[in-house]
Structures are given as C-alpha cells and as structure tokens.
Amino acid sequence: MIQPFTPEPIRYVAEDGVPLRPLPPAFTPGRLRELHALMLRAREFDHKLITLLRQGRTTFYAQSSGMEATQVGLASSIRVGHDWVWPYYRDHTLGLAMGVPMFELLSQCLGTNSDTSRGRQMPHHFAARAQNFVSISSSIASQVPPAAGNAMAQKYLGTDEITVTTFGDGATSEGDWHAGLNMAGAAQAPCLFVCENNQWAISTNLKAQTASENIHIKAKAYGMPGFYVDGNDIVAVIEVCTHAAEWVRAGNGPALVECLTYRVGSHSNADADAEKSYRTREEVQEWLGRDPITRVEALLSHLGHPVDAAERAELIARTHREVDEEVRRAEATGQPDWRIVFEDVYADLPVHLREQERELRSEHTHHNGGRA
Numbered sequence: 606m607i608q609p610f611t612p613e614p615i616r617y618v619a620e621d622g623v624p625l626r627p628l629p630p631a632f633t634p635g636r637l638r639e640l641h642a643l644m645l646r647a648r649e650f651d652h653k654l655i656t657l658l659r660q661g662r663t664t665f666y667a668q669s670s671g672m673e674a675t676q677v678g679l680a681s682s683i684r685v686g687h688d689w690v691w692p693y694y695r696d697h698t699l700g701l702a703m704g705v706p707m708f709e710l711l712s713q714c715l716g717t718n719s720d721t722s723r724g725r726q727m728p729h730h731f732a733a734r735a736q737n738f739v740s741i742s743s744s745i746a747s748q749v750p751p752a753a754g755n756a757m758a759q760k761y762l763g764t765d766e767i768t769v770t771t772f773g774d775g776a777t778s779e780g781d782w783h784a785g786l787n788m789a790g791a792a793q794a795p796c797l798f799v800c801e802n803n804q805w806a807i808s809t810n811l812k813a814q815t816a817s818e819n820i821h822i823k824a825k826a827y828g829m830p831g832f833y834v835d836g837n838d839i840v841a842v843i844e845v846c847t848h849a850a851e852w853v854r855a856g857n858g859p860a861l862v863e864c865l866t867y868r869v870g871s872h873s874n875a876d877a878d879a880e881k882s883y884r885t886r887e888e889v890q891e892w893l894g895r896d897p898i899t900r901v902e903a904l905l906s907h908l909g910h911p912v913d914a915a916e917r918a919e920l921i922a923r924t925h926r927e928v929d930e931e932v933r934r935a936e937a938t939g940q941p942d943w944r945i946v947f948e949d950v951y952a953d954l955p956v957h958l959r960e961q962e963r964e965l966r967s968e969h970t971h972h973n974g975g976r977a
Contacts, residue, residue: 607848609830610822614865617840620895622903632840634910640681640839641901641912642920644673647698648898649924650707651870654714654729657932663714665728668870669698671837674897675801675864677702678842682850683769683797689737689759691752691770694730695801695868696741699771705733708931718938723945746776749785749798756789756796756859767795767853775806777823778814786861790827793858797850798824800861801836803868808883821863829859836864837897840904867892943969 607615616625651670658666669676672695680702683690692699697710709721713731716724721732722740732740742748752770759766776782777800789796800820804811817823824831830852834845842864849860869889902912947954947962954962 607832607845609832609860610825611833614833614835615841615845616835616838617844618838618900618904620837620900622900622905622907624904624907628840629844634905634908637839637901637905637908638910638912640677641898641905643677643702644698644839644898644901645917645920646924647673647677647701649921650697650701650928653925653928657714662932662936663716663728665873666714667695667729667873668868669695671869671892671896672801672803672866673698674839674842674900675836675866678836678839678864679769679771679799679846681843682846683767686736688766688850689739689752689755689768691739691748691755691768692741693748693772693776693801694741694743695773695803696771697729697731700731700733700736700738703733703736703738705731705736705738707927708934709733711928711931712935712938715932715935716940717935718941719935720941723949724941725945746772746779746781746785748772749776749782750788752798753785753789753792753794753796753859756794757792760792760794765854767797767850769797769799769850771799771801773806774800774802774804774811774820775809775814776800777820778806786824786827786829786859789859790829795853795856796859797846797853798859798861799846800863802863802865804865805868805872805884807872810884819863819865821861824861827859827861829861831861831863833863834865836866837895837900839897839901866897867895869893 617628619625648670651668654666657663676696676698680699685703700710701707710731712719713722714728716728727743730741732738749770749772752768756768759768772782786798802820806814819833821831821833832845832849834841836842846862849862853860869892905911943965947958
C-alpha cells in the first residue's frame, strides 16, 4: 500500500537497477522497453532543440534532461485526452509522452504557419486540444489556481475526469500556488498537484526558498495527502502517480505528489552557464550518476533483457531523423504574415481595426507591386 507523508522518497528500483521490492506485474520487460524508448526520445529531442536554438531558428527553450522519468511516468498514470493537464514550461517531455505530435510541438517552437498559435505565443509554450493539454505559461504558478477552478467545475458537473497541474519547486513559493491548493482543498476538488522538484528555481536552491523539510509536507496545511517519490525511478513514479490520480478520481478530494528529480541542464537558454554561476560541477556530476534512463537500462539488464549499444544508437538516430523531418515540414509551411494581426480574436472586426487593416493592405499592395 502506498502511504502519504513518507520521510524518504518512495522507490521501487535502486540506482544500480536492482529492484528494491517486487516489480508490479505491469512492468514486463516489453513495457519497460517502451518506457525507455519514450524517455530516450525526449532526451534526444532536448538535444536537437538546443541545436535549433543555437542556430537561431527558435528563441527560447527550457530543457527537461534528467527529468524524463517524472514526466513520462506522470503521462503513463492518467487518462490522456480525458483528464485535463495544466502544465508548466518544462513539460514538453510530458506532452510528447501524452502523444502530442512532434510536428505540432516543433511548429510552435518555430512559430510557423503550421503552429496552432499562429506564431503569437512565446516559443516552447504549446497547447494540445486532443490531449486536453492547456497552453503553457511562463508566469510562475499562474496555472495552479485555474487548474483548481477546472477541477471544481468537474466536480460540479459530476464527471469522472480529474485535473492535473504540474510545477517546479520554485512555484511553491508563489502566492498563486498556495491559493490554488487552498481552493482545491476547501472545495474537495478532483485536482492532482504534481511538483517536479528539480531542486533549482532558476538560481535559488530548495533550502534557500523554504524552511519546510520538503514540498509534499505542505499538503497537510490544505487537508490533502502528500506523496513523496523518487522522480528518477520510472516504476515508482507510475505507481505513486497512478495511486494518487485514482484516489482523486474516486471523489476523495485533491492530492499532492512531490517527484524528487534534477535538471541537469540550464534553467533555460537565459542561464547557459549554470554550473559556473550558481551550482557546482560536482553536484551536477552526482546527479548525472542517478540518470533515470541509465537506471531503466540497468533494470532491464538485471532482468536479462539488456538494451545493447546498437539498439540504443538506433533509437537516438531515429529521433534525430524524426526531428529533422518535422522541422523541414514545419518550416516549409512558411511564416505567418501581417494578416494574422486581425484574425482569430473578433467574430466581427471593430470599425477602428477594419480601418487599420485597409491601411496596411494598401501599404503592402503598394510595396509589393499590386499584391497584398
């Protein structure tokens, strides 16, 4: 039985790949290989996006390398397309694992005509209607109160949907975070709060921003259980998040899960020299030794189903080919032009905007030899 408020993170697999308890029946070698492939795909997507960033083909990106078990595990714990997800800005691995097409994600990062936001949203801030994946926002914790409200509506309507909202450890220092948990707790709303505790809120570490021994203990103040899990153990994340999600779905009110993990890359492209400016190389190297992908590979080896070097190399090459092809497809659709300024907001353009549109059209016609 999975218990709340454990003093140490719940684990199923040690860092060397040896099971610490019997693996649940669902975790067959075949299933573990599927999870491994999803995690490795997300890691290589990360690497390719950094390349696109350096080439100037996009302008913002926040890596999730090192956090794959947390995000893939959460995606495997909910009912995708049925439940609603209010994510934070490091959740592209979660989106990919939920089945958001890579083409859609890349179109948004590149701001092309194939972008469903039509180039209006900040890069790497995507949404996905089919997966009920709400648009990412950069404002810290701003997704938490709306997620609580979404869950309150689900309770009012009597659905069996739940709302899931994710955030980093830094978000728990924001007033919006506390307001959202308080609302959900008081209303007993079906909301699953998931803290992807990667231990650094940009350049502020966890100990410097809270006197609490951890994050999940804060759930006590809002009348909900708090679960603590090793966020680099894919088996533990799935087991704990599935338990918490179904507990919420059963009408017991909200729950908080803290996944203890680590971002091995920078906060974003705005702090590319993280190791030099606010954390030590030794700390990063220590967490690289706890790599969630390596742990799954070690577990598969322990079970007698190793991922050999050739198989791993092919998985990596396949992702690189996929990213390259989807980038070409997205860029081939071209860039949105000036007309989008007047579209998608009003059913009927106000008079002043119609006048501005005529003026711009006339100007573009003049400069383009009679073509608007």
